[in-house]
Amino acid sequence: EMPSPDGLLKFTIDKIEARKYDLDAISAVFDPERYVGGVGDGKWRTALGLEIYRNFSIEMPGASIRMGTFEMENLRLRQPPKSFTGFLDTMLATSDRPEDELAQMALEQLSGLLSFAGVGTVRLTDLDVTAPEVERFHLGDFHINDFSSDGIGEIGLRDLDVAIQDKGSVGAERLAIGGFKFPAPDLVVASVFASLGGAEFDPTPMIPTMGFAEAVGVDVTQGGKKLGAVDRARIDLDAYIGPVPTSITSDVRGLDLDLSQIDDRRAREMIKGLGYDRLVADYGFHLSWREADESVILDGFKLAIKDLATMNVDATLTGLTRQAIEDPKALEGALASLLFTRGKLSIEDKSIVERAVGMQAKKMNVEPDKFRQQIAGALPLFLMVLKNPGFQAKLAPALQAFIKAPGTMTITAAPATPVPVMQLIETADSAPQKLPDLLQIEIKTTTP
Numbered sequence: 001e002m003p004s005p006d007g008l009l010k011f012t013i014d015k016i017e018a019r020k021y022d023l024d025a026i027s028a029v030f031d032p033e034r035y036v037g038g039v040g041d042g043k044w045r046t047a048l049g050l051e052i053y054r055n056f057s058i059e060m061p062g063a064s065i066r067m068g069t070f071e072m073e074n075l076r077l078r079q080p081p082k083s084f085t086g087f088l089d090t091m092l093a094t095s096d097r098p099e100d101e102l103a104q105m106a107l108e109q110l111s112g113l114l115s116f117a118g119v120g121t122v123r124l125t126d127l128d129v130t131a132p133e134v135e136r137f138h139l140g141d142f143h144i145n146d147f148s149s150d151g152i153g154e155i156g157l158r159d160l161d162v163a164i165q166d167k168g169s170v171g172a173e174r175l176a177i178g179g180f181k182f183p184a185p186d187l188v189v190a191s192v193f194a195s196l197g198g199a200e201f202d203p204t205p206m207i208p209t210m211g212f213a214e215a216v217g218v219d220v221t222q223g224g225k226k227l228g229a230v231d232r233a234r235i236d237l238d239a240y241i242g243p244v245p246t247s248i249t250s251d252v253r254g255l256d257l258d259l260s261q262i263d264d265r266r267a268r269e270m271i272k273g274l275g276y277d278r279l280v281a282d283y284g285f286h287l288s289w290r291e292a293d294e295s296v297i298l299d300g301f302k303l304a305i306k307d308l309a310t311m312n313v314d315a316t317l318t319g320l321t322r323q324a325i326e327d328p329k330a331l332e333g334a335l336a337s338l339l340f341t342r343g344k345l346s347i348e349d350k351s352i353v354e355r356a357v358g359m360q361a362k363k364m365n366v367e368p369d370k371f372r373q374q375i376a377g378a379l380p381l382f383l384m385v386l387k388n389p390g391f392q393a394k395l396a397p398a399l400q401a402f403i404k405a406p407g408t409m410t411i412t413a414a415p416a417t418p419v420p421v422m423q424l425i426e427t428a429d430s431a432p433q434k435l436p437d438l439l440q441i442e443i444k445t446t447t448p
Contacts, residue, residue, distance in 0.1 A: 020049025074120025118148025179211015
């Protein structure tokens with residue numbers, strides 16, 4: 001117990017226990033004579049198997065924090081390339097040395113100090129907080145796995161339930177990020193020296209890389225109304241070249257959003273007219289770079305919106321070199337060398353046409369089936385604005401079939417020779433009617 005300006009603070013721990021304590025593992029790192037030939041072996045040794053604090057609590061005026069357990073598992077030590085014990089002895093025995101000299105010594109030993117320790121898991125469980133404006137705060141688990149100068153396996157939490165008075169609540173079964181890889185300590189030290197000396201250096205190798213991020217069972221509510229939720233969302237980043245991932249996979253399942261939160265009044269009215277009050281969707285894609293042919297491949301992009309439509313996209317670009325990925329400056333100008341090779345877009349009707357036709361027919365006081373036939377019949381006239389008779393002849397029958405009956409419309413682009421992306425952008429700006437011919441677009445509609 002300890003006094004404070006606001007009252008008495010009380011700390012309680014029911015039990016502390018530690019297991020598998022290995023003094024030899026500590027000696028192997030801190031005793032310079034254990035470094036064979038003066039060089040560290042870099043071998044991990046477990047110094048402490050497990051340490052647990054049970055039923056830890058902090059009580060203060062008007063608030064309290066309670067924790068089921070706080071634990072640290074597999075505290076590991078390893079010999080860095082060079083022993084830093086002499087530096088520690090010097091710091092303790094001659095603390096009156098000039099600060100700049102001590103700082104120089106610290107920098108020289110920084111690599112070893114950063115890399116000699118690691119931990120398998122740091123975890124706290126069953127955290128509950130009470131405070132005046134907090135209706136509830138519960139966290140079932142928070143953990144950091146495989147943490148060392150090499151990287152972090154995962155930072156995550158489970159069973160989060162937080163509610164703030166007059167603000168709403170947030171819940172999550174699981175939130176996590178991980179797969180971090182850190183730059184080598186020697187590189188960090190070299191960069192620090194370069195920075196202090198005013199020398200130019202490339203910061204790119206200093207950027208950590210991340211492997212994944214994941215959210216499961218997340219929901220947000222306000223005033224008793226669910227604003228948004230997601231069953232599962234995950235992104236995986238892999239095959240890094242420097243700080244750039246060349247393989248990206250995203251998968252979102254059960255996204256649920258309250259559309260009444262949209263600020264734009266006209267958009268809200270249109271959505272309401274279509275009969276929607278929530279957006280429920282699945283989404284995902286895989287984007288990768290293939291060095292063999294310097295291609296960027298968008299594979300399996302899918303956006304499926306419940307009771308609306310499902311869209312699938314595949315595309316391939318070529319001309320992205322490894323050199324451009326490795327050099328951030330070159331990557332900025334890589335667009336000029338990219339070529340469009342192929343692409344496909346398919347849209348499957350899941351009632352969007354029926355809803356759109358019904359909404360417009362109601363405004364015009366016309367029977368939906370009659371209005372559908374009128375729109376289909378007038379399409380060739382409407383499409384004259386495209387100023388491309390050949391493309392209009394392909395597009396009109398496909399759109400007519402898509403409007404008359406639920407089905408899938410597929411648009412493919414497969415030019416005989418790859419087309420520079422910059423040419424596509426310029427054509428879209430100056431003469432968009434020429435794009436279908438440039439991309440050799442084909443359109444077809446299929447119905448079940």
